[in-house]
Amino acid sequence: MSGPTVLPHPAREELSLTAVLAALSDPERLAIVCRLDEGALDMAECFSTSPDMPKSTRSHLMKVLREAGIVQNDPAPHGPGRRVSLRRDDLQARFPGLLPAVLENA
Template identity: 60%
Template sequence: MSNPSDLAHPDRAQIALPEVLFALSDPDRLAIARQLADGPLDMASCHATDPNLPKSTKSHLMKVLREAGVIRNEPNGRRRRLTLRREDLDARFPGLLDAVLRDPEQG
């Protein structure tokens, strides 16, 4: 029986390239993925490029990333823990994350 606080995440085999590329095509979602590349964060600590984004917008950004298989959003006590699904994405699409998450300012 699943916990009501558990959100659906696609299995590795279900992660599809068009959905991943769509999820990472938005600058705010890409910024979130870049933050998570350094390691897991509590959802409250993770912020998009605009700190004034409404909570509903931030939730939608997370939902698109989660449903595409880019991140995991799991309960962590009374908070939610976000992690980048690097292992799954690297297995499905080798080199994609490194190419997409690279900071263009860094070259």
């Protein structure tokens, strides 16, 4: 039995300011980032305030955040899900002060 698929994430040096800002411009994605500011969550917990949102929409929102380099998706320690966390250190290294400024004004 194989493990969960490893999802691609951009390397720190590949993070683009325009991609990060575009991803954060959507209110739903920004709300997810605000929730993750409190700590890593299982994927399902990211959407507990929007339980009726279609799975395809949830997947797309997370894909945009991951591909922009804002979040890290890892296999959950228990079960088939994924654990999601902010790439705080990478964002701070590439764009100092950006994430705190966004979260403070969200």
